[in-house]
Amino acid sequence: MTQAGAHLLVVDDDADMLRLLTMRLAAAGYRVSTATSAEAALTQVDIERPQLVLSDVRLPGRDGLALFDDIRARHPSLPVILLTAHGTIPDAVEATERGVFTYLTKPFDGKALLDKIAQALALSAPAPTAQRAGENTWQADIISRSSRMAETLAEARMIAQSDASVMLRGESGTGKEMLAQAIHRASSRAGHPFIAVNCGAIPEALLESELFGHMKGAFTDAVANHKGLFQAAEGGTLLLDEIGDMPLALQIKLLRVLQERVVRPLGSSQSIPVNVRIISATHTDLDAAMADGQFRTDLYYRLNVVTLTLPPLSERREDIPLLANHFLVKLAAKYGKRLSGFAPEALKALATAAWPGNVRQLYNVVEQVCALTTTPLIPLALIQRALRAPSVQVLSLAEARQRFEREYLVDLLKLTDGNVADAARLADRNRTEFYRLMQKHGLTPGHFKADI
Structure with missing residues (x-):
């Protein structure tokens, strides 16, 4: 697939070859400039900024390899394709190792040339102009030119106009949260909060309080009323990421919230109305989870009114x-x-x-x-x-320590059912220091009590 109207510079001192290449490329829809020497080509590159250079290796004075070196120094991301006779193949091979996109030997196949040009342009093309210009601000964070993504985004925009619950499916790392944010921005709720919660990243003992809130005194260390994420997202959108990891007991409570549109914070006898659009996301097979009894069928159908699948x-x-x-x-x-x-x-x-x-x-x-x-x-x-190497998220040492420290504290509090004295003893720290660490990471031991 060619980029219509892309600007190519063709460099060759053979007038017949130059004419042939120009006709062939123009017929394929490209805009073509020509030069007969490396020096003239460099001047045109600086002035016209073509999107690709196609050059013969044999040129008068400085050859095509020297031209490539100069282009690389001045315009490092500009792709160069070399045309070479059999005698200069070793030079062309060396050039590809140094960064030439590819080389073709004369006489070359016309289709092969067009294919290589299309590949080079696809690899070096900028983002679509409309997206850069901000015409589609709701999807501005989603960088794409693929037809698969275009179809998904068109569906997302239509879905955004309704208030239907949406299930986003796709492999881990495909951008489900980004798509959820785009749906929110395209909806009538865009002026209200968008809040995301990863159901698999929060300890089970904390998740209910995080979602629905708690009242002062609801459990040990609940020293103040706490609004849950449903209330925090009032009027807006709540993304329940990795919904397949939600514990069964909490699935029942979530289903009740979705049916009745009210939440009841822990320790409260009163229900609070909520107006929130729910988007859920998963990379797991929920059909298998339902068959195994790990995910409620009634909750699945409540969440899965509309499905969008992100391609890998x-x-x-x-x-x-x-x-x-x-x-x-x-x-x-x-x-x-x-x-x-x-x-x-x-x-x-x-x-x-x-x-x-x-x-x-x-x-x-x-x-x-x-x-x-x-x-x-x-x-x-x-x-x-x-x-x-295994692909790892690059964190500063301080960030990595913070993450490890919080996970370590959560594991200790789980192990000791929220008993701070026991947890501090296992960590070889005094209770005062352990409380300070918990406060730093927003942890309360009452959330880890066995009777919660």
């Missing part, structure tokens, strides 16, 4: 260069680096990788290479290293 990244590969470059811009600012893009061969490696962790894994890989690169252009070697 492997089924929207045309989005990989867009996403990678988008993440690069964001992360360059985070790490205080002046980064100009990916080497063409590095971008090819990203575009052809497996991506079992989807967009989240791509983000983590780009963050790793941004943190490690010592050059403005991300090289292939760094991408290969990041893809070979």
Whole structure:
């Protein structure tokens, strides 16, 4: 699939070859400029900014390889394709190792040339203009040009006009929370809160209080009234992420809330009306969970009024260069680096990788290479290293310590049923210090009592 109207610069000192290439590319819908020397080509690149350069290796004076080196130095993300005779194949092979997108030997197949040009343009194209211009602000955070995503977003926009509960399905890391936010922004609730809660990340003992709230004195350490997330999202949208991980006992209470549109905080005898749109998300097989008795069928049908399925990244590969470059811009600012893009061969490696962790894994890989690169252009070697290693979220040491510390405290309080003295003893800390740590992480021992 070609990019209609893309601007190509063709460089060759053979007038007949130049005419033939120009006719063939123009017939395919491209806008073509020509040059007969490396020096003239460089001038045109600087002035006209073409989207791709197609050059013969043999040129008068400075050859096509020298031209490529100059283009790489000035415009590192501009793709270059070389045309070579059999005698210069070794040079062309070396050039691809240095970053030329590809080379074709003369006489070349016309279809192969058009295919390679289309691939190079797809890998280096900018984000769609309409999206950059902000015409679709509701979906502005979703970077895509794929037809699969376009269909999903069109459905999402229609669904947003109703108040129906939505179930988002898709593999982990495909962007379900981002799609939920887009639905919220496209709805009449956009002026009210959007709140997301991961049902699998909050300890079971805390989840009910987090969702529905509690009253002062409802349990040990409940020293004040606490609004739950349903009340906090009043008028807006509540995303219940990883809904398949919700405990069965809490599923019953959630079903009652959805049926009656009221919540009753822990320790309260009064119900509070709530007006919230529910979006739920899961990467697990809820049909299997229902068959195993791990997920309530009546709750499933209450949540699953409309279903949207996000495609995995492997089924929207045309989005990989867009996403990678988008993440690069964001992360360059985070790490205080002046980064100009990916080497063409590095971008090819990203575009052809497996991506079992989807967009989240791509983000983590780009963050790793941004943190490690010592050059403005991300090289292939760094991408290969990041893809070979397990893809991890890059955290500062302080952030990693914070995360570990909270998880460690939660595990200890679970183990001791909220007994602070026992938990402090296991942690080899005095009670005062342990209370201070719990306060720092917003934990209350009463939530972990066995009778809650």
